[in-house]
Amino acid sequence: MKTVFTTGEAAKICKVSQQTIIRCFDNGQLKGFRVPGSRFRRIPREMLYKFMKDNGIPTDALESGKRKVLLVDDDSELVEVMTKFLEEDGRFEVRVASTGFDAGMLVKEYRPDIIVLDVMLPDINGKEVCQRVRADNTLEDVRILCISGMIEEDKIQDLKLSGADDFLPKPFDAEVLIDRMCALLEIESMDTTTA
Amino acid sequence: MKALGEAAVDLPWLSPCASSLIALARAALPSVWSQVRTDPGLVLLLARVWGTRSHCSLACDADLLQEALTHLTDPGFTRWDKPGAAFVYRTCLRQARLATALAELVPGCDATKAWVGGLLAPLGWLAACAVDPAEVQRALESAQANADPSRWGLDPSPIARRLGTRWHLPAWLRAVLGHLALPADIAETLGADRLLFQVVQLAVLLCRNAAPSLDLPVGASVGELLTALRLDTAQVETIAGEIFQADEPEKTWQAPAEQPLLADLLDLALRNRRQAAPVAEPELHRSIDRLHAALETQAADQDGRLQALKLSALAEFAAGAGHEINNPLAVISGQAQYILKQLQALDGPADEIENAAEFIDHVHTKVVPSLHKIVGQTQRIHAILTDLMQFARPAVPKAQTVSAAAVVRDVLAAVHALGEQRHVRIVCPEPAADLAFRADPVQARTALAALVRNAIEAAPADGWVNVHVERHAAWIEFVVEDSGPGPSTLAREHLFDPFYSGRSAGRGRGLGLPTAWRLARHQGGDVRFEGSIHGLTRFVLSLPAAGVPDAPALNGVHGHHAEPNGALLTEAHA
Numbered sequence: 001m002k003t004v005f006t007t008g009e010a011a012k013i014c015k016v017s018q019q020t021i022i023r024c025f026d027n028g029q030l031k032g033f034r035v036p037g038s039r040f041r042r043i044p045r046e047m048l049y050k051f052m053k054d055n056g057i058p059t060d061a062l063e064s065g066k067r068k069v070l071l072v073d074d075d076s077e078l079v080e081v082m083t084k085f086l087e088e089d090g091r092f093e094v095r096v097a098s099t100g101f102d103a104g105m106l107v108k109e110y111r112p113d114i115i116v117l118d119v120m121l122p123d124i125n126g127k128e129v130c131q132r133v134r135a136d137n138t139l140e141d142v143r144i145l146c147i148s149g150m151i152e153e154d155k156i157q158d159l160k161l162s163g164a165d166d167f168l169p170k171p172f173d174a175e176v177l178i179d180r181m182c183a184l185l186e187i188e189s190m191d192t193t194t195a
Numbered sequence: 196m197k198a199l200g201e202a203a204v205d206l207p208w209l210s211p212c213a214s215s216l217i218a219l220a221r222a223a224l225p226s227v228w229s230q231v232r233t234d235p236g237l238v239l240l241l242a243r244v245w246g247t248r249s250h251c252s253l254a255c256d257a258d259l260l261q262e263a264l265t266h267l268t269d270p271g272f273t274r275w276d277k278p279g280a281a282f283v284y285r286t287c288l289r290q291a292r293l294a295t296a297l298a299e300l301v302p303g304c305d306a307t308k309a310w311v312g313g314l315l316a317p318l319g320w321l322a323a324c325a326v327d328p329a330e331v332q333r334a335l336e337s338a339q340a341n342a343d344p345s346r347w348g349l350d351p352s353p354i355a356r357r358l359g360t361r362w363h364l365p366a367w368l369r370a371v372l373g374h375l376a377l378p379a380d381i382a383e384t385l386g387a388d389r390l391l392f393q394v395v396q397l398a399v400l401l402c403r404n405a406a407p408s409l410d411l412p413v414g415a416s417v418g419e420l421l422t423a424l425r426l427d428t429a430q431v432e433t434i435a436g437e438i439f440q441a442d443e444p445e446k447t448w449q450a451p452a453e454q455p456l457l458a459d460l461l462d463l464a465l466r467n468r469r470q471a472a473p474v475a476e477p478e479l480h481r482s483i484d485r486l487h488a489a490l491e492t493q494a495a496d497q498d499g500r501l502q503a504l505k506l507s508a509l510a511e512f513a514a515g516a517g518h519e520i521n522n523p524l525a526v527i528s529g530q531a532q533y534i535l536k537q538l539q540a541l542d543g544p545a546d547e548i549e550n551a552a553e554f555i556d557h558v559h560t561k562v563v564p565s566l567h568k569i570v571g572q573t574q575r576i577h578a579i580l581t582d583l584m585q586f587a588r589p590a591v592p593k594a595q596t597v598s599a600a601a602v603v604r605d606v607l608a609a610v611h612a613l614g615e616q617r618h619v620r621i622v623c624p625e626p627a628a629d630l631a632f633r634a635d636p637v638q639a640r641t642a643l644a645a646l647v648r649n650a651i652e653a654a655p656a657d658g659w660v661n662v663h664v665e666r667h668a669a670w671i672e673f674v675v676e677d678s679g680p681g682p683s684t685l686a687r688e689h690l691f692d693p694f695y696s697g698r699s700a701g702r703g704r705g706l707g708l709p710t711a712w713r714l715a716r717h718q719g720g721d722v723r724f725e726g727s728i729h730g731l732t733r734f735v736l737s738l739p740a741a742g743v744p745d746a747p748a749l750n751g752v753h754g755h756h757a758e759p760n761g762a763l764l765t766e767a768h769a
Contacts (some may be wrong), residue, residue, distance in 0.1 A: 075522050075525075075526070077523075077526045077568060077571070077572065078522060078525050078526045078529065080568075081526055081529035081530050081533060081565075081568070082529065084533060085529070085532075085533065120518065147525075148518070148521075149517060149518040149519070149520070149521025149522050149524075149525070150514070150517075150518050152514055169521070170521040170522060170524065170525035171521060171524040171525035171526075171527070171528035171529070172525065172528070173528075173532065174529060174532045174533070175532075
């Protein structure tokens with residue numbers, strides 16, 4: 001789960017302008033810290049929560065805090081079992097695309113935090129999907145984790161050069177998948193955040 | 196006086212120029228070919244020698260000399276720089292150069308034969324020149340630039356056909372001389388070498404389009420020929436342009452009769468070559484020994500190379516198979532992990548499970564579906580391995596005579612659902628009832644179904660697939676076309692490789708086309724890719740033709756009805 005927020009993120013969660021958050025931060029209403037060596041403001045989760053409670057802002061947006069996953073694979077059976085794991089984990093909201101074309105459409109509309117992308121899609125190659133996502137600078141925060149039954153090392157390198165952040169060969173351990181996703185999303189591992 | 200046409204048909208030969216014969220007496224034909232090939236008389240003499248042999252090559256010196264000696268004093272000499280003759284000759288040379296250049300671009304087309312075909316294609320005109328160049332000049336000057344049959348008695352084309360038969364020219368050449376006006380399919384039944392025939396047709400047409408020419412009738416258009424020969428239009432235009440701009444070297448034409456010693460020279464050369472044969476024999480044996488030694492070394496290298504090839508093919512195959520099998524494995528592994536997780540949730544002292552019904556319910560809702568999925572995925576892997584086995588080692592075919600219509604019906608029934616699911620319309624005219632082939636019916640059906648399935652998967656949504664059956668001499672051909680973009684240039688080389696992993700996208704086991712190919716070969720047939728043109732991709736399955744079918748339909752259940760016009764139509768999204 002995300003533990004520290006930028007002023008922009010806090011603004012979105014509280015549904016107020018970023019200027020308002022900055023003003024509250026600067027006048028001490030909203031506690032936080034500045035990144036050492038810079039002037040960037042950061043707000044820890046619990047401070048943001050207190051601020052929202054104090055000011056009567058509904059906290060459900062913060063409490064849900066689920067990370068959005070776009071799962072792209074044309075093997076419906078595999079999608080089914082992966083979705084089961086991700087949803088039961090509780091930290092993820094999952095949407096599914098079965099072609100590269102659908103994935104391209106959904107990325108813009110759904111704005112996922114992470115794409116779990118099968119490389120061999122029926123229409124376009126996953127590598128191309130990576131390149132298209134990377135070519136759009138409004139999507140630069142989106143993490144991409146590629147999965148494939150393809151095992152050739154040079155092709156994996158190729159994928160990473162095209163903008164994939166990580167690669168996991170099929171078949172994989174569901175826990176490993178979730179750990180890798182957490183690492184990319186900078187979510188702390190299961191043991192420390194949830195009981 | 197005989198009409199020009201009749202006189203031309205009676206010619207004993209077209210005499211080569213004295214200088215060509217001298218060159219031939221001095222050295223073997225292959226070494227002087229570039230020098231003498233511009234002499235229509237000599238090329239024709241070579242064609243006559245070829246007509247008596249099973250194989251057409253330049254290695255036939257002694258026979259060529261013998262043939263020249265036989266006719267040396269016969270009439271039939273032409274000075275190709277005279278008015279009338281010069282125009283015909285220039286056209287012949289351009290056609291020959293163009294045909295040779297085109298033949299070099301067409302795999303399987305012999306460039307030397309193309310030269311001979313291109314040069315001699317207007318044989319009727321060449322012969323007319325040998326009889327009366329002035330009359331040829333008059334005919335050329337007339338408005339239509341066509342021979343006047345009432346004056347000649349015969350047109351140039353019939354002259355060429357008659358001379359081709361009388362001089363026993365090889366069948367492929369006779370087809371070029373007299374039948375260029377026919378489509379290649381028909382010319383082929385008259386003995387034409389299809390590629391060569393089309394190359395000469397194209398050369399004649401290009402010459403005719405570029406400059407005043409002899410108006411030889413041609414039974415195809417430039418576009419059709421470029422497509423049939425798979426030639427690149429721009430490249431052909433460049434080559435033709437270069438040939439049309441090149442200047443012809445000056446050549447002096449001297450009649451053999453003007454060289455009194457020519458007969459002696461040819462005779463001497465002939466005796467020398469015949470005697471040289473036994474002398475050359477030990478040398479020949481030594482070269483054969485050297486060749487054998489070289490072959491043995493090469494065979495040893497070959498073993499190593501074969502091993503490397505095998506390993507690389509195996510690696511390619513393993514990568515492809517791995518990719519296909521890893522997906523179901525991922526599902527199996529995932530479901531198994533899910534079951535484990537569910538069971539861990541139940542971990543604890545047995546007495547904590549208070550409600551047995553709840554426990555059983557938990558197992559039923561969480562565990563049983565996963566187990567079913569696992570079983571399903573093992574079947575998926577099993578199916579992949581079965582297909583693979585079918586490719587690697589198909590069962591021994593049980594050949595029988597099978598009706599093409601029955602196989603097409605069965606295949607359409609089998610792929611109907613896929614077409615519907617992918618919104619692809621399948622059009623198939625009912626094959627003629629007498630079309631039958633000889634093959635294992637099950638394997639033939641599997642091969643055709645694989646091709647049609649491949650076409651459906653390649654076609655875009657709302658696209659179409661067209662299946663029809665043709666008979667070609669000894670073959671029944673199932674032509675499968677789709678409106679898809681066709682495989683990429685890279686993928687074309689690997690169309691029939693199982694699990695070709697160079698595919699960048701696309702699902703399926705990657706075994707459809709390879710299996711179709713393997714099974715067709717297994718019946719003595721073939722599957723070939725005929726290219727993508729104008730938004731149409733075509734694969735052809737050919738199987739050996741048979742007489743009357745003795746096998747009924749393969750299975751009785753058909754989801755189709757015959758249209759009133761006799762077409763079988765499966766409307767996927769009616």
